[in-house]
Amino acid sequence: MTGGAERGDAGSGPDAASDDRSVLIGICYRLLGSLSDAEDAVQETYVRWYRLSDREREAIATPRAWLIRTAGRIGLDMLGSARARHERYVGEWLPEPVPAPGRWSTLPGTGEVDDPAERVSLDESVSMALLVVLETMTPAERVAFVLHDVFRYPFDEVATIVGRSPAACRQLAASARRRVGDARRVAVASAEHAAVVRSFAAAWRSGDLRALVDLLDPDATAITDGGGLVSAELEPIRGAEAIAAFFVGVLARRPDLAVREEEVNGEPGLVVSLGGETTAVMAFALGGSAVEHVWVVRNPDKLRAWRR
Numbered sequence: 001m002t003g004g005a006e007r008g009d010a011g012s013g014p015d016a017a018s019d020d021r022s023v024l025i026g027i028c029y030r031l032l033g034s035l036s037d038a039e040d041a042v043q044e045t046y047v048r049w050y051r052l053s054d055r056e057r058e059a060i061a062t063p064r065a066w067l068i069r070t071a072g073r074i075g076l077d078m079l080g081s082a083r084a085r086h087e088r089y090v091g092e093w094l095p096e097p098v099p100a101p102g103r104w105s106t107l108p109g110t111g112e113v114d115d116p117a118e119r120v121s122l123d124e125s126v127s128m129a130l131l132v133v134l135e136t137m138t139p140a141e142r143v144a145f146v147l148h149d150v151f152r153y154p155f156d157e158v159a160t161i162v163g164r165s166p167a168a169c170r171q172l173a174a175s176a177r178r179r180v181g182d183a184r185r186v187a188v189a190s191a192e193h194a195a196v197v198r199s200f201a202a203a204w205r206s207g208d209l210r211a212l213v214d215l216l217d218p219d220a221t222a223i224t225d226g227g228g229l230v231s232a233e234l235e236p237i238r239g240a241e242a243i244a245a246f247f248v249g250v251l252a253r254r255p256d257l258a259v260r261e262e263e264v265n266g267e268p269g270l271v272v273s274l275g276g277e278t279t280a281v282m283a284f285a286l287g288g289s290a291v292e293h294v295w296v297v298r299n300p301d302k303l304r305a306w307r308r
Contacts, residue, residue, distance in 0.1 A: 020064045021046075023151075024071045026126075030146045031075035032082060033095035033131050035305060041078055045071040068153065072143055072161040079139035086135075090228025092236065094295050095131040096302040097281040100263035128265045128283035128295050133183045137176050144169045145176035188286045194261070194268040196291060197284055201259050201270055204247050212244035217290040222246065227299030230279075243294065271306065278306040 024045060028038035048070055049057070060066045086093045134142050140162045147153040147161070148169070155166040155173075162169060188196075196215060203211035222243045226232025237243050251257060254274065262271045264283045272280035281303060285293040297303065 020067050023064070024067055027068065027146060027151060028071055028075050029098070030126060030131070030134070030150060031072075031142060032078055033135060034082075034302075035096050035098060036301075037078060037082070041071055041074045044074050065157065068147070068151075069157065069161055072147060072158075076139055076143050076161060079142060083139070090226070091232055091234040092223045092225050093135075093227075094223060094225040094297050094302075095128060095135070097128065097264050097269075097283060097297050097306070098126065098266075099305055100266075126265050127267055128269075129183070129185075129285040129293065130180065131265070132293075132295070133180055136179060138172075140164065141172045141176040141179075144172035145180070148173050149177065185285065185287045185292065188288070190268070192289065193284070193286055196286055196289060197268040197270060198261060200284070200291065201261060204251060205259055207248050207251060209244050209248050212247060213240045215291055216240035216243055217287055217292045220290070220292050220294070222294040222296065224296040225299050225302070227301060229300055230298050232296075232298050278303050281306055 021042060024042045025035075025038050028041040029035055032038050032041065045067055049063075049067065052060075057063070134145070137145065143162055144155075144158050147158050148155060155169045158169045158173075159166045162172070164172070200212065200215050202208075203215060218240050219238070220240050220243055222233075222237040224232040224237075233246070237246050256274060257279070258273045260271050260273070262269060264270075264281055267283065269284060270282040271278055272282065280296050280298045282297075283295045284291050285295075
């Protein structure tokens with residue numbers, strides 16, 4: 001887990017505060033599960049910073065702490081409205097996938113990287129599996145867990161964000177930790193994870209139903225997120241046979257789909273494209289050597305970072 005939110009000697013001017021943007025994006029992405037929402041939250045944080053008078057900013061000893069506290073409150077408010085939106089969402093809702101840093105080239109003539117993933121440090125706290133678990137938490141649990149367990153923000157500071165006592169925040173984080181622990185599976189080495197994903201891609205490309213079944217846990221689930229904008233299954237697909245048949249059927253209907261291996265949220269995954277345009281991003285969770293969960297994001301609004 002990253003300790004990126006530790007408060008240091010960040011200075012007190014607006015330029016010093018701007019140096020913390022990547023930390024804020026990382027926090028808000030983990031809070032909201034959406035890179036676009038995270039960027040909106042951070043933008044609002046900076047709007048509030050620059051609304052302060054020079055005297056007010058100079059009185060803030062640690063701008064990073066102020067920015068994190070403000071971003072946390074904005075994220076907490078957005079989580080409440082996001083929950084309502086998810087309830088109205090068409091089909092299954094999945095977090096927005098993030099590509100690997102360095103995937104995009106520098107902007108011509110600037111030397112700057114036009115790469116949304118550069119603003120989200122990738123570690124186990126940003127895996128699709130954990131983001132899915134975070135969605136089961138209450139907004140207060142999620143804020144307490146992300147800020148304390150991931151970014152090592154002290155409970156007395158978390159308390160000022162969620163409006164509860166430090167002791168209550170400890171309980172919130174402990175509850176969130178139990179949810180994560182209950183969902184945690186046997187750790188799989190990155191090389192083994194990559195090998196299974198590679199085998200899945202090969203079996204899918206060849207239409208080998210039996211090979212796909214053998215790669216899947218008998219009780220595996222697959223979730224597709226189209227957001228009502230593109231075709232997707234409205235309910236989870238359960239069982240190895242049903243999942244394998246689904247993927248073979250997809251490729252049978254669209255044999256011109258291209259499937260390639262890429263890093264998705266810091267782990268080996270697959271990107272599906274049609275005519276050079278990304279149409280789906282897939283993440284996997286393994287239990288031992290078998291795939292237990294497949295998450296397929298098809299909602300085009302969540303694939304903007306993959307279309308450059």
